[in-house]
Amino acid sequence: MPDLYKEKFKQNSWYINLYQSYDIIKLKKAYKKDRKNKGVISAIENVYRNVDNYMNEYRKFEKPKITCEKGCAFCCSKEVFISDDEAKGIYNYVTKNKLKIDLNKATLQAVSKQNLPLIHRECIFLDTESKECKVYNLRPLSCRMLLASSEPKFCQDNKKGNPFYFLLPKMENIKTAVWNSSISGVLPAMILKQVQEERMTK
Numbered sequence: 662m663p664d665l666y667k668e669k670f671k672q673n674s675w676y677i678n679l680y681q682s683y684d685i686i687k688l689k690k691a692y693k694k695d696r697k698n699k700g701v702i703s704a705i706e707n708v709y710r711n712v713d714n715y716m717n718e719y720r721k722f723e724k725p726k727i728t729c730e731k732g733c734a735f736c737c738s739k740e741v742f743i744s745d746d747e748a749k750g751i752y753n754y755v756t757k758n759k760l761k762i763d764l765n766k767a768t769l770q771a772v773s774k775q776n777l778p779l780i781h782r783e784c785i786f787l788d789t790e791s792k793e794c795k796v797y798n799l800r801p802l803s804c805r806m807l808l809a810s811s812e813p814k815f816c817q818d819n820k821k822g823n824p825f826y827f828l829l830p831k832m833e834n835i836k837t838a839v840w841n842s843s844i845s846g847v848l849p850a851m852i853l854k855q856v857q858e859e860r861m862t863k
């Protein structure tokens with residue numbers, strides 16, 4: 662973040678908006694360039710690094726406060742939309758780290774998980790024991806932008822709680838800018854697409 666904005670960031674939302682527009686345009690350009698010169702994986706990793714930096718800045722001045730805790734998987738039973746590039750990033754990570762994908766579960770969730778019983782809605786990348794994300798470093802933008810601001814107890818109790826959660830506006834803008842016109846869909850369907858594509862190349 663440029664120094665000019667660092668100080669103003671604390672004081673005035675107008676500067677926050679200005680910084681956000683400047684930053685998103687820069688990020689979009691870098692994404693396109695990286696995608697062309699370094700490849701999809703490198704490009705998407707760079708976006709996530711930028712988002713993490715933004716989150717670290719936000720945490721210093723956060724209003725409302727983020728109350729998400731490690732091991733809380735409340736949001737991981739929700740529908741998650743990802744872009745084709747994000748699916749490639751995750752699939753690359755999964756393959757490199759020899760992680761198993763539950764293809765039956767992915768198929769079950771591929772159209773929509775909203776009508777499934779709660780027990781079958783957990784994300785295919787959620788460790789059911791520890792309740793941690795197995796692809797945390799490469800988790801998609803949709804997962805990074807959904808944040809709780811209510812007490813953690815509202816996210817517990819087997820997903821029956823009623824937490825207050827919010828989306829950071831900038832994250833939504835980043836998502837729109839980065840996804841652009843690329844194909845997107847629900848996470849299990851997009852991952853199955855990667856599996857099929859890989860099978861076809863063998």
Ligand code: SF4
Binds near residue numbers: 736784788793800804
């Ligand atoms: S990718 Fe990770 S953070 Fe996102 S829903 Fe799945 S388990 Fe949760």
